[in-house]
Amino acid sequence: MSTTTKHPIPTENVDVAIVGGGPCGLAAATELRRAGAGTVVVVEREHEAGGIPRHARHQGFGLRDLRRPMSGSDYAARWAELASIAGAELRTDTQATGWTESGELELTGRSGRRRLCARAVILATGCRERPRTARLVPGTRPQGVMTTGMLQQLVYLRGEAPGRQAVVVGAEHVSFSALLTLEHASAKAIAMLTSHPHHQTFAAARAVSAVRFRAPLLTRTAVTTIYGRRRVEAVEVTDLETGQTRELPCDLVVFTADWIPDHELAVLGGINLDPGTRGPIVDQALHTTRPGVFAAGNLLHGAETADVAALTGRHVTAGVVRHLQGDPWPTTSVHLQCADPLHWIVPNALIGSAATDVQPARQRFLLRAHRELIGPRVELAQDGRQLWRGRLPRVMPGRSARLPTHWTRRVNPQGGPVSARVLTARRRS
């Protein structure tokens, strides 16, 4: 084509390309530069690096990784600064839109279309909350229905007043973050509801917000219809135990949590996804099924806190450095499978014989369940052989429990998948 010859698409060569400039991507960039990994480019489609914490003005960030309590916006800015100081290039306003046939990333930005040819790629594209549509909540389509992500941008980035009377759907950490945002925007949360029998945040966060916001927490309750023409006028909520419905008048509905990894680029790159997390399948060193491509952060698990995502960004660097030094890409791996009510385990694959002693990020496997489990006894087995059995403390939906790692030495790298199941669990009395 004549246009292509007139505007040939330039190709850049770098050592490491990191897609996503949130805490995970920035932590990986910082660590890789410090480890002497060569040229590191962070591709960030937003105007500023820092990721989702940029939108949270409240405290509670940075404890596990930067070892001090910070607000979300300060935390995001700090990571961007650290990555820059370390010598990583933060290319903002630039979106990776796909892959070329030869494996380069395709980028779009104000300076044009480019190809980025990297010896190693780290996908750190994070996760997002499922919107109302993906949750199949029926009703009309009025204004005033949004996710926490959008609420926080409207309020903090644009100073808008999103509404006056809000219903918050979900009772995880982020749901309580939404309460803080609503307060900042002078909107009253008239109810918070969860389909589970209990909220899923820290007891302290719930206790403080119960006193501060006085929003009743409706457990075992779901929004079943949205009403309103121009603007939300009310929601119908249903008690999942009794089937009873009632209407709550409101002009704002915030759908929180229910995270899904932003996995488009991974899928376009032919990377296999785990059916539980819907993020890429990765082993302890965070290799994906595509040679040269790693994945880290909340793309693997929607959602852990920002500091945990940053720590996986740090963790991925060891494998990246070994790859740059010429270590072969692991070709065989054993997949980890979960039986209901277990939802997923991350990492979800174990690499071959030589490396079964590679530790996962933070020396643990993360496990999630679909519903609350109190003191469950969990078994891991491979080909009918028990690898590990143990009792976990309470497992809450939307929050990860920690599985130990020592059992990986007993895994047969040539064997079948490792399956995880619950042997027994107590019921809430």
Next chain:
Amino acid sequence: MSRSHDYDMAIIGAGDIGSALARELARFDLRLALIDAGDVGAGTSKANTAILHTGYDAKPSTMEAKLVARGHGLLMTYADEVGIPLERTGALLVAWNDDQLAHYPAIQDNARRNGYAKIREISRDELYRREPSLGHGALGALEVPDEHIICPWTPPLACATQAVLAGTDLRRDTRVTGLDRLRDGGWRVESTRGALSARWVINAAGLYSDEVHRMAGREGFTVTPRRGELIVFDKLSRPLVKHVLLPVPTGTTKGVLVAPTVFGNVLLGPTAVDIDDKTETRTTAEGLAALRVHGERIMPELVSHEVTATYTGLRAATEHPDYQLTVDGTDGYVCAGGVRSTGLTSALALAEWVRDELDAAGEALRERPEGLPALRMPNIGEASPRPYAQPEKIAADPAYGDVVCFCERVTRGEIRDAAHSPIPPTDLDGLRRRTRTLMGRCQGFYCGAHVAGALAEHSAQTVGELWERPS
């Protein structure tokens, strides 16, 4: 031409039909008003299955059959001319049981009676070769090679834009509330934004065409909206579906279709429920659940994908099996009502027909020598490169490299262009239909605030006002 009226013709309704009529009549030396209660193409025209029909299944010798068949070719040509996204997928009518298979001869016979001969039966093996992700248990298919997918939003916008550029007076957010015959001929058209007079009133009011018909002092049909709920699946499901997969109507069940969209999603639907309320566009738990059951059967893997959107379309069904068309030269009244979901395809042909009938009714139509202004609409389809993927476009204007809506890859340049187009959006839903912003998988999680900001930069409204407008 009489100068005693404000306009020669007032077209009520700027949907698929009204916009096509305005475009056709704008070729002539006429003063035209195009009036709509909302935006162009924002009523029932905005929510359909976005299929370019051949008319193979229309009731033979109806006006609908005739106009769909003619409109198919006209719209193919027009799409090429002005840049309406269109993909030549063809359709397969998949039979899942013997009863459906037994209907094939009747369907083929019907198609032939409508002058469509290219329909043919394909074997089970060929079906699965061409649609490998189809659910198990299909017995065979009829291929309709000319049923294609098309952008549902660009056609009325293109037509209305050409009309406006040719001098048509577009009055949006203007609901017609009454029609009065004037003593010396013509009409007084009352609206929520004042009155105007016109020699002719052309009723293209879609769901409300029966009410406008009655305002004109006529009876004869009632629109009973038929509600159809649809599910739009994530773009990552697009590779699963190669053709429009149509159900075989057997009289007892209608079934639902699975179709790719020109935006790169996959549609599942619609349900069909007759309702009374013309504003009842909500989705229901039952409807969505029923669609998922159908989806499981037709393509199980599809249903495992994320849902991007759900919506409800209302089809302007009447008690009659055909469009409700009238051209009355004595009163100066045209009715182009009761047009069901085929209106997207038939609109250009229907406009031609009305033009010819006006001519026959003694309206001396004088063609303007300059003809219609040339037009190229922004490409919002996936079949050809969008601005973000065009290096030469970004080099000429970096705003086309500034992606604002990440999921749909809509750039600041495109939002700016829409805001400065001849028919700019007045709210975010209007922007969505012009650019695809906010119709992606995140539904505003990442970009909602920024998209509103980008539009507000170029319009008189604030971000807050844009959010307050109806969706």
